[in-house]
Amino acid sequence: MTLIAKNLKHLRHLKRLTQEVLAEDLQVTRSRISSYEEGRSAPTLEFLIAVSDYFKLPIDILLRNDLTKGQDASFIEVGNQRVLFPITVDSDNENLIEVVPVKASAGYLAGYDDPEYIEQLQKIKLPFLPTGKHRAFPIKGDSMLPMKPGAYVVGRFVESRLDIISGRTYVLITKNDGMVYKRVYNHIDTQNTLRLVSDNTTYEPYDISIEDVLELWEFTCSINTQEYDEQELKISSIIQMFNTLGVELKALEQLVK
Known part of the structure; x- marks a missing residue:
């Protein structure tokens, strides 16, 4: 047939x-x-x-x-006559997600809208994911500490720009910068832009026009491929991480002085 x-x-x-x-x-x-x-x-x-x-x-x-x-008929329309298959399943009817490998990440910008390219991506099963269309992306560099280079971020596809929540992290596919993983602040209503902020404060925030965003994937979970050593997990690093996220840990700081 x-x-x-x-x-x-x-x-x-x-x-x-x-x-x-x-x-x-x-x-x-x-x-x-x-x-x-x-x-x-x-x-x-x-x-x-x-x-x-x-x-x-x-x-x-x-x-x-x-x-x-596909499990259902709710194919996601992304404009320009292309769709995203919301969910694929294996022979046991378990949900599968596509994994963009490190070697292929540079080509994702060229192939993200090619059904044949997406079809050839390796697929894995993560049964604990919430509902929605998910994809795993490789993370490079140290701009989003404590995420280690070589880690993967699993993101849920954001269908509407209205669903972008300021302060959360997203994988963005952009026209000029390719694939980036940043904390996003939504300024679409006032400036038609998103502000992209790195958790590593040595990197300066910058703005990007929403028109330059091809795809947006909200963080669901991360997969580390490298082990952390003791120095990376010292208490000062943990305090800095939580402070960046707006959590007050003054009491804890007093305990470790």
Whole structure:
């Protein structure tokens, strides 16, 4: 069975439509829907355009991706006729997330909107994640201490810029800076910008236009690939970290003097 045949049948089932209802909505015969779903004939270009408009999915997605891997029909529209598959599952119906490897992170900016590129990313299972579409990104540098270089941040895709919460950390895919992980302050209403702040205060904050943000992923959890040594975990570092997050630890400071 071809991908388009599988996808057409899958999408119809997700929408709980009979072949008769779908045929009526697309203004074709039921036998034509049946023929396409069973792979007995290839759909015409006009039919593919109609299906694309009906299910709000690009034709490229319908032809080149196995949509049966998605749990539901709530594909995330990100503009410019591209979508993000919210959830993929394994053979045991467990949720999977894509992992952007370190070697491929430089190419993510070029491939983030290419379904074939995303499809080829390795996938892992993290059963404790909350609901939503998640992806894991490699973190480089020391701007977000105590995050160690080589760590991965797992982020939940932010569908609406209205959902950005000031003070939380996000992985941003930007036109000019590529992939960055920063604490974000939302100034969209007043300046149409986001202020990006590093937890390591040796790095200066800077502003970025919301128009330059291609994707935004809110921090869910992190995965460290290196062990911390004793010096990295000394009490002064912990106090500094919590103070940066706005937590008052004066009592604790008095205890360690």
